[in-house]
Amino acid sequence: MINTAPTAHSSDWDRALRALSALMVDPAGLGGMVVRARPGPVRQRLEGALPGLPLPLRRIHPGLDDAQLFGGLNVAASLAAGHMIRDPGLAETPCALVLPMAERTPAALAARLSQLLDSGRGHCIVLLDEGAEPEETAPASLSDRLAFFADLSAVRPADAAIRLPAPADLDSARRHLDRVQTPSDDLTQLVLLAARFGIDGARAPMFALRCARALAALDGKDNTTQDHLREAAQLIYAPLATQIPEDDERPDPDPDHDAPPDPADTDADSVASDTGQIPDDLLVQAVAACLPADLLMRLERSSQPRGSHAAGSGAGFKRQANRRGRPLPSRPGRIDGRARIDVIATLRAAAPWQTLRRKARESHPQLIILPADIRLRRFEDRSDRLLIFAVDASGSAALSRMAEAKGAIEMLLAQAYAKRDQVALVAFRGSGAEVLLPPTRSLVQAKRRLTALPGGGGTPLASGLRAAFDMALHGQRVGLSPSIAFLTDGRGNIGLDGAPGRTQAREDAQTIARLLSGLRLPSVVIDIAPRPGPESAALAGWLNAQYLPLPRADASRISAAADAALTR
Amino acid sequence: MDGQIPSQCFRNNLMTNPFPFSAIVGQDQMKTAMILTAIDPGLGGVLVFGDRGTGKSTAVRALAALLPPITVVQGCPVNSEAPQDCPVWANVTDHTTTERPTPVVDLPLGVTEDRVTGALDIERALAHGEKSFEPGLLARANRGYLYIDEVNLLEDHIVDLLLDVAQSGINTVEREGLSIRHAARFVLVGSGNPEEGELRPQLLDRFGLSVEVASPNTVEERVEVIRRRDAYDRDHAAFMAKWQAEDATLRDAILAARAALPQVETSDEILHDCAHLSLALGADGLRGELTLLRAARALAALRGAGRIDRAHLRDIAPLALSHRLRRDPLDDAGSSARVARTVADTLP
Numbered sequence: 001m002i003n004t005a006p007t008a009h010s011s012d013w014d015r016a017l018r019a020l021s022a023l024m025v026d027p028a029g030l031g032g033m034v035v036r037a038r039p040g041p042v043r044q045r046l047e048g049a050l051p052g053l054p055l056p057l058r059r060i061h062p063g064l065d066d067a068q069l070f071g072g073l074n075v076a077a078s079l080a081a082g083h084m085i086r087d088p089g090l091a092e093t094p095c096a097l098v099l100p101m102a103e104r105t106p107a108a109l110a111a112r113l114s115q116l117l118d119s120g121r122g123h124c125i126v127l128l129d130e131g132a133e134p135e136e137t138a139p140a141s142l143s144d145r146l147a148f149f150a151d152l153s154a155v156r157p158a159d160a161a162i163r164l165p166a167p168a169d170l171d172s173a174r175r176h177l178d179r180v181q182t183p184s185d186d187l188t189q190l191v192l193l194a195a196r197f198g199i200d201g202a203r204a205p206m207f208a209l210r211c212a213r214a215l216a217a218l219d220g221k222d223n224t225t226q227d228h229l230r231e232a233a234q235l236i237y238a239p240l241a242t243q244i245p246e247d248d249e250r251p252d253p254d255p256d257h258d259a260p261p262d263p264a265d266t267d268a269d270s271v272a273s274d275t276g277q278i279p280d281d282l283l284v285q286a287v288a289a290c291l292p293a294d295l296l297m298r299l300e301r302s303s304q305p306r307g308s309h310a311a312g313s314g315a316g317f318k319r320q321a322n323r324r325g326r327p328l329p330s331r332p333g334r335i336d337g338r339a340r341i342d343v344i345a346t347l348r349a350a351a352p353w354q355t356l357r358r359k360a361r362e363s364h365p366q367l368i369i370l371p372a373d374i375r376l377r378r379f380e381d382r383s384d385r386l387l388i389f390a391v392d393a394s395g396s397a398a399l400s401r402m403a404e405a406k407g408a409i410e411m412l413l414a415q416a417y418a419k420r421d422q423v424a425l426v427a428f429r430g431s432g433a434e435v436l437l438p439p440t441r442s443l444v445q446a447k448r449r450l451t452a453l454p455g456g457g458g459t460p461l462a463s464g465l466r467a468a469f470d471m472a473l474h475g476q477r478v479g480l481s482p483s484i485a486f487l488t489d490g491r492g493n494i495g496l497d498g499a500p501g502r503t504q505a506r507e508d509a510q511t512i513a514r515l516l517s518g519l520r521l522p523s524v525v526i527d528i529a530p531r532p533g534p535e536s537a538a539l540a541g542w543l544n545a546q547y548l549p550l551p552r553a554d555a556s557r558i559s560a561a562a563d564a565a566l567t568r
Numbered sequence: 569m570d571g572q573i574p575s576q577c578f579r580n581n582l583m584t585n586p587f588p589f590s591a592i593v594g595q596d597q598m599k600t601a602m603i604l605t606a607i608d609p610g611l612g613g614v615l616v617f618g619d620r621g622t623g624k625s626t627a628v629r630a631l632a633a634l635l636p637p638i639t640v641v642q643g644c645p646v647n648s649e650a651p652q653d654c655p656v657w658a659n660v661t662d663h664t665t666t667e668r669p670t671p672v673v674d675l676p677l678g679v680t681e682d683r684v685t686g687a688l689d690i691e692r693a694l695a696h697g698e699k700s701f702e703p704g705l706l707a708r709a710n711r712g713y714l715y716i717d718e719v720n721l722l723e724d725h726i727v728d729l730l731l732d733v734a735q736s737g738i739n740t741v742e743r744e745g746l747s748i749r750h751a752a753r754f755v756l757v758g759s760g761n762p763e764e765g766e767l768r769p770q771l772l773d774r775f776g777l778s779v780e781v782a783s784p785n786t787v788e789e790r791v792e793v794i795r796r797r798d799a800y801d802r803d804h805a806a807f808m809a810k811w812q813a814e815d816a817t818l819r820d821a822i823l824a825a826r827a828a829l830p831q832v833e834t835s836d837e838i839l840h841d842c843a844h845l846s847l848a849l850g851a852d853g854l855r856g857e858l859t860l861l862r863a864a865r866a867l868a869a870l871r872g873a874g875r876i877d878r879a880h881l882r883d884i885a886p887l888a889l890s891h892r893l894r895r896d897p898l899d900d901a902g903s904s905a906r907v908a909r910t911v912a913d914t915l916p
Contacts, residue, residue, distance in 0.1 A: 191790045
């Protein structure tokens with residue numbers, strides 16, 4: 001057996017290999033893994049190791065249709081034979097499905113694959129997630145059903161050497177797996193640990209348990225040990241963690257909570273303290289050491305990392321929906337090489353005439369299809385609107401009209417709800433801009449972020465424009481139609497580089513504004529200065545946007561006006 | 569539970585038994601809501617909203633095994649109970665009846681309209697040149713359950729279809745020269761995660777009861793969830809033997825409650841209470857009150873009470889009303905809290 005047991009500071013690559021080894025022992029129980037990496041030698045090497053899975057490998061793609069997955073009509077064979085011939089689908093027999101470009105998986109396919117995993121027929125799925133940006137991820141509903149997540153984007157090709165257990169060892173581990181026992185305490189430990197890292201749901205601890213057993217089986221042990229638990233927790237909990245455990249000695253953050261534990265008060269933290277079974281510090285440290293470096297950043301952005309934005313961001317199904325659109329009934333037409341033939345509709349059109357046509361002909365081919373029967377697929381291509389709010393939260397704006405601006409945004413949000421638009425929120429203050437909310441349909445989140453928006457500091461107008469610009473570009477890439485509402489007093493005093501200075505700030509803002517106006521998006525500048533001034537009007541001019549001074553205490557009028565401007 | 573997966577896949581490779589309903593740890597509201605729809609299918613379905621991995625799909629898949637079998641005419645595509653109910657187009661000649669598990673049909677995201685409503689049967693059209701109807705998911709779900717996971721992400725055009733059928737109980741197909749009607753009375757069960765998208769108010773209204781589920785919040789419960797799941801995986805036979813007995817007890821309770829349902833008395837005070845509650849909450853329309861009353865009656869039957877009392881109303885009001893409040897889309901406090909508060913005020 002090759003010693004691949006990683007230390008607490010092992011690299012992403014070693015962890016990915018360990019996860020893969022565990023998956024090779026118990027593919028059905030662990031469901032699979034998400035590999036986040038751009039195509040390249042590193043990913044290539046990992047893919048090269050996949051045949052070690054004890055299942056036949058099948059490579060699929062995000063455009064996979066139901067017929068291929070669940071079996072369906074084999075058109076060519078059916079036409080030749082004159083009766084229905086069905087192809088067996090990938091669901092028929094257990095296999096390992098490898099899905100590249102997983103970040104583009106439409107929600108429908110994700111739902112089918114989840115259904116497949118839930119049905120317990122022994123499939124296992126490896127998602128190759130090639131997302132370039134943090135919000136491009138595989139659908140959460142699917143990745144939630146896979147035990148492992150490995151981020152290989154920082155692994156250097158030189159480090160990526162395949163070190164996996166020998167096939168014979170894997171075989172004996174698989175045979176041994178059913179005999180591995182887990183002490184009851186270990187189970188409790190895994191559950192507690194999940195709670196302390198803020199991981200909800202029963203899947204993660206279940207996977208951790210199975211993973212620990214698979215690792216124990218690899219070691220040829222009959223019982224899981226602390227080492228196995230630690231490694232399983234590292235592999236499974238670290239990418240899922242939504243919080244860093246409080247001080248290990250006193251996990252209870254509430255100083256008033258010294259009284260005997262109150263059974264009614266059971267948030268994730270007090271769960272750990274109430275029972276007095278604080279998981280082994282070593283376990284916590286082990287997982288904490290593997291936490292992604294950007295965890296804190298992600299926590300600020302969202303309470304649920306790993307793909308939680310996927311559904312609303314348009315990363316997956318939205319884009320698909322926009323490119324292909326809602327299917328419309330197919331129409332008769334001529335094959336021109338561009339439109340796709342709707343085979344089923346064509347057959348349907350031809351079917352009722354078959355008996356007549358056969359009678360009319362001397363020879364009797366099985367199926368007579370005339371050009372008039374051809375039906376072409378059509379889609380209604382209607383893209384969703386993305387409403388980007390760029391809010392000036394600087395001191396000058398915050399002091400004067402911030403509350404009113406928030407009121408106006410809330411009214412616009414309510415209208416966005418009615419139209420089922422997506423919304424995004426960018427705020428700029430101090431030395432730069434930040435994305436408070438990536439595109440989403442969840443207005444509850446938008447409201448929450450908005451309410452929590454602090455004010456104060458300089459006005460980095462150029463950075464705010466830049467952030468809105470980036471988001472609009474991204475939105476267009478995923479097939480949305482962005483429109484932007486700027487709420488600012490237009491008095492920028494921080495340049496793009498974060499340095500103070502009015503002249504530079506104004507030049508930077510002008511440059512970006514010109515870029516933005518090139519996108520020709522509907523946009524509006526709402527002046528939230530105490531006295532509407534020429535600065536915002538000038539900004540609106542650069543942007544080629546509508547200019548609306550925020551009237552005193554009339555949020556409904558401003559939202560009506562802004563809505564009219566944005567929907568033009 | 570084969571939804572879009574053609575049924576033959578399953579017959580070749582019969583699945584292991586689903587996780588038993590009674591073995592689900594906690595989630596009492598969700599379990600109660602589902603049991604109530606089994607007692608009175610006219611309640612109008614259950615909407616389950618909550619995080620991933622909280623046992624939503626498990627509960628629905630377990631429901632199929634829990635429910636008492638139904639009597640159907642053999643070979644009837646819409647599960648008719650008596651030969652005279654079979655639709656004419658189905659040409660059912662065999663009038664023998666048989667017992668079958670209550671159908672629980674999966675309606676997956678991205679399903680086509682043809683699959684939902686049914687369409688022309690191409691096979692017969694090709695082979696015999698005759699026009700005949702191939703029933704869809706709605707036909708299969710008749711007299712049973714229709715389960716939609718991630719119902720808030722369902723495409724709008726499918727939602728439109730469902731709204732109409734769920735309301736009328738009849739599926740009308742007018743396409744490709746076919747003109748077909750058949751009964752499609754089913755209990756709609758939807759699940760989803762509200763963080764990922766809102767549900768259209770029209771569809772929301774079609775659900776009789778709504779529950780919010782969360783992960784269990786004590787360590788003991790969480791450990792028990794994992795322990796039972798593990799036992800289900802590793803010690804299947806013993807686990808099933810134990811819990812199938814529990815399921816049988818529950819099934820008997822459901823059958824007893826069904827029998828007792830018509831006898832449950834409703835006093836005028838209870839009717840007044842229902843009206844008061846709905847008025848105090850400003851719930852839209854009368855559907856809320858009717859559902860509240862029906863659900864309270866089913867709950868009383870389940871608990872073996874001869875009449876509805878305030879305790880039943882209090883327990884069921886959050887399930888029956890919280891999704892019907894005139895909703896502020898930006899209100900994140902959650903409407904069940906509002907219902908609970910009003911219930912405490914109105915029904916002392």
